[in-house]
Amino acid sequence: VDTKPQHLTIHDVAAAAGVSTATVTRVLRDDPRVALPTRQRVRAIVSQLGYQVNAVAQSLRTKQIATVAHILSGLFPNPFSSNVARGLQEEATKLGYEVLVYSSEDSPRVETEVVQAAIRRRVDAVIFTTPVNADNVVLAGHAGARVVQVERSTGAPSITVRVDNYCGGREAVELLLSLGHRDIAFIGLDPDRATDGSIESARLNAYLDALQQVGARPRVLLGQHYVSDVASFQTPGRLYIEEILATDTTPTAVFAASDLLAAGALQILYARGLRVPDDISVVGFDDTYAASLTPPLTTVAVPMRELGQAALRCAVGASLEDHVELKSQLVVRESTGSPTRRQVASLM
Amino acid sequence: VDTKPQHLTIHDVAAAAGVSTATVTRVLRDDPRVALPTRQRVRAIVSQLGYQVNAVAQSLRTKQIATVAHILSGLFPNPFSSNVARGLQEEATKLGYEVLVYSSEDSPRVETEVVQAAIRRRVDAVIFTTPVNADNVVLAGHAGARVVQVERSTGAPSITVRVDNYCGGREAVELLLSLGHRDIAFIGLDPDRATDGSIESARLNAYLDALQQVGARPRVLLGQHYVSDVASFQTPGRLYIEEILATDTTPTAVFAASDLLAAGALQILYARGLRVPDDISVVGFDDTYAASLTPPLTTVAVPMRELGQAALRCAVGASLEDHVELKSQLVVRESTGSPTRRQVASLM
DNA sequence: CTGTTAGCGCCTTCAG
DNA sequence: CTGAAGGCGCTAACAG
Secondary structure (H helix, E strand, O other): OOOOOOOOOHHHHHHHHOOOHHHHHHHHOOOOOOOHHHHHHHHHHHHHHOOOOOHHHHHHHHOOOOEEEEEEOOOOOOHHHHHHHHHHHHHHHHHOOEEEEEEOOOOHHHHHHHHHHHHHOOOOEEEEEOOOOHHHHHHHHHOOOEEEEEOOOOOOOOEEEEEOHHHHHHHHHHHHHHOOOOOEEEEEEOHHHOOOOHHHHHHHHHHHHHHHHHOOOOEEEEEOOOOOOHHHOHHHHHHHHHHHHOOOOOOOEEEEOOHHHHHHHHHHHHHOOOOOOOOOEEEOOEOOOHHHOOOOOEEEEOOHHHHHHHHHHHHOOOOOOOEEEEOOEEEOOOOOOOOOHHHHHHOO | OOOOOOOOOHHHHHHHHOOOHHHHHHHHOOOOOOOHHHHHHHHHHHHHHOOOOOHHHHHHHHOOOOEEEEEEOOOOOOHHHHHHHHHHHHHHHHHOOEEEEEEOOOOHHHHHHHHHHHHHOOOOEEEEEOOOOHHHHHHHHHOOOEEEEEOOOOOOOOEEEEEOHHHHHHHHHHHHHHOOOOOEEEEEEOHHHOOOOHHHHHHHHHHHHHHHHHOOOOEEEEEOOOOOOHHHOHHHHHHHHHHHHOOOOOOOEEEEOOHHHHHHHHHHHHHOOOOOOOOOEEEOOEOOOHHHOOOOOEEEEOOHHHHHHHHHHHHOOOOOOOEEEEOOEEEOOOOOOOOOHHHHHHOO
């Protein structure tokens, strides 16, 4: 390792093999019209020299970029974004694409900048895992890139990949109902305060509809306490559950709209000496932290990786549909059980 | 939006502005030797047309790639990798670089492939957050890229960025000691079974040394149960703590070599009806899951984001040092307390 | 089957 | 201060 090991070019290879550069390219690209001996000789030289084509020159010439941009929000890293990113990665590798990752840092200005950077790179597609500003998704589209919005989306038209939150919510609440619970509280973020409240609405409506169907009275606690710091995302869960515990009758179950909210709730319940699920059942949503919590949390698993995979497939045109909707899955762990006699008695 | 909006070139801009392409470039690159009126006219055309330079052509010509490759292990996504990735991202944006993310999937073969892909792209640097095979880091170096290994490293020489795990471990155990604990168990992975056991060793040795200094007897439970599935990483923690609880005397505190292990331990403790920290104190390591656990876990915070930032700075030559070592930080939460009379009595 | 030629879009001497 | 010309490394006609 000396100073700056200049990269080899096809000219070097051509010279070493005693052929023209055109022949080298043909061998590299598996063009059949090259005599076998020539082919072998070139191959030998290539591997002997350790030559690697210059993908930059190649892209310029062929206009094949084989790269997609993945723009994450400022929330990254969180399990959701990370898992989506991972799925995307996997699928990209599988299909021969590479991924440029950017973060919008939740700022429209920064988002514009990264979209422009992606455009300059002439990426084939721009995938937003939580876009900030509709104009930016339009901008990406105008530049000729395919555009995909994952889970959350602005009004801007594009391919979308999301999960059926309503259905997942129904399953969660219906599990509680089937266990015998009738006094079930809901804690979640206020749909109207979120950038795109559709996820929050779906989960909340699923809860309301499920209760209504059996004539149970809802108890909704919507987050006024929005906390943007990932490190203290449990805090709202703690606050909501405290409000609930301050009422005359404690519900027999709580449906938290996210695992993080549930985590906060579990902490308070523990501090108050209430056992889960003996004294109160808890269900989460996402299946991000669920398995690590105490007790292991029953939750609705969002197929994060699959979202990423689907997003990539759409991004490179390997999918027929333009609007994919994936199903969530209920995962029953140890935080749910039937209401005990004690609880039922206290309700009378 | 018609069919395929051809990208504009510098020629289009030049024609529209009635100047040569050379002038357009100069304006774009803020070359001072362009008359003000000309400059303004070109600028106007550029923004009016929405022209964006073709970074591919630009890179080919200038040989400035301004891109680094970040190769993650198959463990990704986990909070560690994700946070490192995030720090890297931030710093890259700040310094004008872009990041290509790859995953080695823990396979030497795949790792070789992604390193080659990075080389073909002529990236300025290759950053490994958990390299698999030393040959691949050598390969990257041979190709003229700067190479950085984060936290774990193979024997191959390169820039390294890591954290002082020994020091962090000492602080954790010394906290327990200062609280009055003398019977402290250690649960962790066996250093000899890890790819690069230096992290595991450092944490274990810190524990052993700290106990030795006060003459306390160590109780080490090393993981024979290695689980590679992220979804069930709590499992080992559960198994180890069960082994501990099966002994005659229960320790008054447990030092878990990672938050995930601690999470598993907390779950078992809860199931057995033991209160934390009243009956037993628990300390973790990493500060990944700690804040979400029940009770909020006292742990040693690893500066993951800072690792990523430092890695990027080293990767682009913006750092003076070639071997960075960052300090961890003890974060005291609610899982630690003094041993109670009951515990002390039971030890007699 | 193989070589020659002409660019991809941009930047950078070198002249004017 | 501005333009013309050449070339980065590779590929795709087009000839032989």
